[in-house]
Amino acid sequence: MSQTAPIRVGRIGYLNVLPIYHPIEAGEVAGPLSVVSGPPAELNRLARAGELDVTACSSIEYAMAAKDYLLLPRLAIGSRGHVKSVLLLSRHPVARLDGKAVRVSFQTHTSVALLRLFLERRVGIAPRYESGDVTRALQGGERPDAFLAIGDEALRLADHPDYPHRWDLGSVWLDWTGLPFIFGVWIARRQAAVAAPQAVAEAARALVAAKDWSAGRPEVVARLAAGQGGFSEQAMRAYFEGLVFDFGPREQEGLAVFFAMLAEAGHIETAPRLEFLDI
Incomplete structure (x- = not known):
């Protein structure tokens, strides 16, 4: 070069x-x-x-x-709190995700790592993580128990009516540590x-x-x-x-x-x- x-x-x-x-x-x-x-x-x-x-x-x-x-x-x-574009969306309260499948995107590594820390260390549960295209799954009629949405996809799916339980991981981190993520x-x-x-x-x-x-x-x-x-x-x-x-x-x-x-x-x-x- x-x-x-x-x-x-x-x-x-x-x-x-x-x-x-x-x-x-x-x-x-x-x-x-x-x-x-x-x-x-x-x-x-x-x-x-x-x-x-x-x-x-x-x-x-x-x-x-x-x-x-x-x-x-x-x-x-x-972010220093709500990031809006890194969301865990679930059909169940977070404590009930123990042992259930959580769909995560193959396009991100940091957000998946933060999600795992939150669920395993902060909440104290052990879900199963499955990689897959969330938007395609939803359009095809699938309704995973929970999924991690990032980027523009998270902005589009934030108010999905089938997923009433929502956690903004930027806010989760601030509440946990008091620090920006x-x-x-x-x-x-x-x-x-x-x-x-x-x-x-x-x-x-x-x-x-x-x-x-x-x-x-x-x-x-x-x-x-x-x-x-x-x-x-x-x-x-x-x-x-x-x-x-x-x-x-x-x-x-x-x-x-x-x-x-x-x-x-x-x-x-x-x-x-x-x-x-x-x-």
Whole structure:
């Protein structure tokens, strides 16, 4: 990779990252970027394969391969309470899910890990987890006992009449720990940062600048999201106001606590240190 080659940047294909990528895609913020879109699990795979240089990724991906990555400073995605797009929807009260099947998406790793911590450690039950396409199942007439919905799917299914019991996992985490929850981070591959340090740092600065651009134009973000997702501008304005795109000390503390819990539960070998790219 040369210093002048475009940096391959991964973009999660959900509305929640629109504030980070729209300014770049619209030419409002310049940077040496070539954007690749996909669900979180696919971006994780591409990053591990060396096919992305900088990418948004699930928080647990960093925990599982921290030796390969550096975190981008000042940039993450999470919530300080209701997140609205990571929901456990159930036909039964949560305590009655013990031994029952909970459908989870194969497209997310962090949200599934948080769900398992919540149900197994916080509630004290042991459901069975099954991977599958929830929207397709519901459209086909299936009614799983419970399912985890994320991203745009969660926004669409939040008020499904057959699922009266609903838990917002961002709110669950805040009630449990008193801390923000970070669902996703932006990472640079260490090899890319060594091979093209100036270009990778410039790409990181462009992503942070895009975040700042959108923070000053919430009405633009809401209008664009409404047009892309089929929701009202008011609903999108409220949705984005509930998201956190900063990665300050409290957000870092919340992520460190999550990693420590994952390690204690045996879901990861050890809780990694948070190491940042110098930009």
